[in-house]
Amino acid sequence: MVKEGDLLFVIDQRPYKLAVDQAKSDLERARAKLDIATADVERGTPLISHQTLTAREFDTRRSTQREAAGGVGAAEAALKQAELNLEWSEVRAPIAGRISDRRVDAGNLITGGQSGATLLTVIVSLDPIHFIFEGSESDLLHYLRLAASGGRRSSRDVENPVAVRLADETDFKHTGRMDFVDNAINPKTGTIRGRAIFDNKDGLLTPGFFGRLRLYGGNSEAFLIPDSAIVSDQASKIVFAVAEDGTVGVKKIELGPIVDGLRVVRSGLAPNDRIVIEGLARARPGQKVEAEDGTIKAAAK
Numbered sequence: 001m002v003k004e005g006d007l008l009f010v011i012d013q014r015p016y017k018l019a020v021d022q023a024k025s026d027l028e029r030a031r032a033k034l035d036i037a038t039a040d041v042e043r044g045t046p047l048i049s050h051q052t053l054t055a056r057e058f059d060t061r062r063s064t065q066r067e068a069a070g071g072v073g074a075a076e077a078a079l080k081q082a083e084l085n086l087e088w089s090e091v092r093a094p095i096a097g098r099i100s101d102r103r104v105d106a107g108n109l110i111t112g113g114q115s116g117a118t119l120l121t122v123i124v125s126l127d128p129i130h131f132i133f134e135g136s137e138s139d140l141l142h143y144l145r146l147a148a149s150g151g152r153r154s155s156r157d158v159e160n161p162v163a164v165r166l167a168d169e170t171d172f173k174h175t176g177r178m179d180f181v182d183n184a185i186n187p188k189t190g191t192i193r194g195r196a197i198f199d200n201k202d203g204l205l206t207p208g209f210f211g212r213l214r215l216y217g218g219n220s221e222a223f224l225i226p227d228s229a230i231v232s233d234q235a236s237k238i239v240f241a242v243a244e245d246g247t248v249g250v251k252k253i254e255l256g257p258i259v260d261g262l263r264v265v266r267s268g269l270a271p272n273d274r275i276v277i278e279g280l281a282r283a284r285p286g287q288k289v290e291a292e293d294g295t296i297k298a299a300a301k
Contacts (some may be wrong), residue, residue: 002093002123009091009102009120011110016086023082027075034068041065088112097125124207127200131164131176133213134191142217151218155194156181162196164211172214174198174205223269224262226296229277230255239269240276246288248276261299 002008040061047053093099100122104110110118147154155178163172176198185192196213198205230253231238241251251273256264269275276283277294 002096002099004093004096006093007090008093008099009104011089011091013086013089016082016089019082020079020086023075023079027072027079030068030071030075034065034072037061037065037068091120093123095123095125097123099123126203126205126207128197129200129205129207130179131162131196131198131205131211131213133194133196134186134189135194137185137190137192140185140192143215146218152216154181155215160216163214164196164198165214166209166211172212174211178215222256223265224259224296224298225265225269225275226277227258227263229275229280230263231280240280240283240285242274242276242289242291246291248283248285248287248289250285251275259298262296 041058044053044058044061048055048058102121103119108118110120112118143152143154146152152160159177159179162176162178164174164176165172166174176196178194179197180195182193225239229239231240233250233252236252237255238250238252241249243249251268253268254266256266258264274291276291277296283289
């Protein structure tokens with residue numbers, strides 16, 4: 001673990017120190033030239049009024065002074081650049097986080113610059129940590145219309161809460177908040193990039209982890225039934241429904257997530273349907289049964 005500003009590597013500083021010394025000497029030389037040029041102008045100012053000095057000669061002295069002043073400015077910029085290169089010879093951690101192994105050893109030649117630079121190591125931020133995800137175009141439209149109707153403000157304007165579950169978890173136990181939504185749909189994938197931020201005091205969330213993210217999408221009405229009442233029929237999910245005359249029938253349903261220990265049924269059931277929640281082993285489609293009312297309860301929190 002490293003803190004922001006910790007010294008990580010030192011590049012051989014001797015050539016950079018020499019460059020700083022040379023830049024300082026060049027600056028002193030430029031200042032000396034400026035002093036002489038300024039003195040020549042000051043001496044020539046009274047002479048020009050007495051016509052002892054020609055106007056052309058005086059203009060030449062002023063031009064030389066301006067040129068010397070420009071030389072001083074260039075020398076000062078060169079000195080700042082040399083000092084900056086010397087400062088960069090000490091490679092410090094730009095952020096706090098966990099550092100990887102070093103990719104170079106003492107004595108290795110490294111290369112800097114905008115391209116082809118040598119990788120020294122990698123640092124990742126851990127607390128807080130970002131969760132980056134892609135949302136579909138239909139999801140974006142849903143949230144835009146939800147914000148327009150006043151159901152929920154846009155995540156571009158407020159830090160809406162989110163929850164994440166990891167690959168080995170069944171519950172969305174990690175809570176965070178939105179902090180970024182991209183400005184355009186990716187035309188290649190038809191998705192938009194979003195980002196949430198999470199506190200990670202215990203360090204469990206590790207860069208590169210995959211997880212599922214849940215973001216509030218507005219209130220909706222849905223049927224909740226126990227998972228034990230659902231039967232698999234090849235690739236379909238069905239429940240046994242009891243008609244008014246007691247005849248058992250089959251209803252194909254589309255399932256959603258689990259909420260409070262019960263399964264969400266997205267479609268396939270009507271408000272007046274009666275389904276079998278106990279004794280599924282004895283229920284057969286087409287047979288008549290004496291149904292008794294049962295109770296479906298949410299799991300205790």
